[in-house]
Amino acid sequence: KMRLIIGIGGVTNGGKTTLTNRLLKALPNSCVVHQDDFFKRPDQIEVGEDGFRQWDVISALDMEAMTNTVKGWQENPVKFARSHGVSLSPEAEKPDSVHILIVEGFLIYNYKPLLDVYDKCFYISIPYEECKRRRSTRTYTVPDPPGLFDGHVWPMYLKHRKEMDYNCDRIEYLDGMTSKDDIYNAAYESIQNALLNNL
Numbered sequence: 001k002m003r004l005i006i007g008i009g010g011v012t013n014g015g016k017t018t019l020t021n022r023l024l025k026a027l028p029n030s031c032v033v034h035q036d037d038f039f040k041r042p043d044q045i046e047v048g049e050d051g052f053r054q055w056d057v058i059s060a061l062d063m064e065a066m067t068n069t070v071k072g073w074q075e076n077p078v079k080f081a082r083s084h085g086v087s088l089s090p091e092a093e094k095p096d097s098v099h100i101l102i103v104e105g106f107l108i109y110n111y112k113p114l115l116d117v118y119d120k121c122f123y124i125s126i127p128y129e130e131c132k133r134r135r136s137t138r139t140y141t142v143p144d145p146p147g148l149f150d151g152h153v154w155p156m157y158l159k160h161r162k163e164m165d166y167n168c169d170r171i172e173y174l175d176g177m178t179s180k181d182d183i184y185n186a187a188y189e190s191i192q193n194a195l196l197n198n199l
């Protein structure tokens with residue numbers, strides 16, 4: 001079986017989920033792992049010297065559980081799809097069928113054990129002003145307290161982005177300020193090329 005793991009990383013509200021959902025619709029036998037699903041409970045999140053709960057750090061996430069979920073897909077993508085309610089194409093169980101996993105999240109390139117699993121590494125970024133604007137319209141399971149964006153979210157983004165640029169040299173950057181269609185088309189074309197080169 002041909003298997004492809006696609007990373008969709010990027011800044012908060014950059015458009016990762018939007019792109020991921022479009023790719024899932026377009027790519028047969030594709031499953032997804034959302035990093036957001038691995039946030040620890042609020043009472044397990046450390047409070048920093050700045051008074052903010054430190055959500056935007058790797059230790060706020062159960063990365064072991066996330067890694068095991070990705071491993072589960074690698075071991076048996078058909079079983080993974082079934083247990084996650086993903087309908088498969090009639091060819092899915094043939095030996096030469098293609099299976100795709102999308103791993104989506106804001107810190108997917110800041111955890112060493114996962115870095116090697118990605119066949120493709122996309123990264124969506126948007127500038128500060130737009131990020132702050134989009135974030136202010138969003139409500140998470142725990143709503144942002146006043147000042148969180150400037151006091152925690154953006155500084156942590158800058159720090160992790162530097163770390164990522166240092167640790168990973170295979171990133172394909174997508175401009176989150178372009179249209180949803182443009183972003184999708186750029187990613188889709190790159191994925192098709194990867195599939196062609198592997199088959």
Ligand SMILES: Nc1ncnc2c1ncn2[C@@H]1O[C@H](COP(=O)(O)OP(=O)(O)O)[C@@H](O)[C@H]1O
Nearest residue numbers: 011012013014015016017018134176178179180
């Ligand atoms: N290319 C785009 N142009 C304008 N707005 C976008 C674009 N992509 C996503 N958005 C909007 O930005 C917000 C965050 O998008 P989302 O996909 O949830 O981001 P993420 O998963 O990276 O946090 C949503 O309101 C979404 O509709």
Ligand SMILES: O=C(O)c1ccc[n+]([C@@H]2O[C@H](COP(=O)([O-])O)[C@@H](O)[C@H]2O)c1
Nearest residue numbers: 011012013036039055056106140141142
């Ligand atoms: O999903 C949650 O439970 C949750 C709880 C608190 C905060 N978050 C925020 O989720 C952000 C990452 O998700 P996203 O979709 O914006 O990339 C990150 O910036 C966190 O501050 C998310």
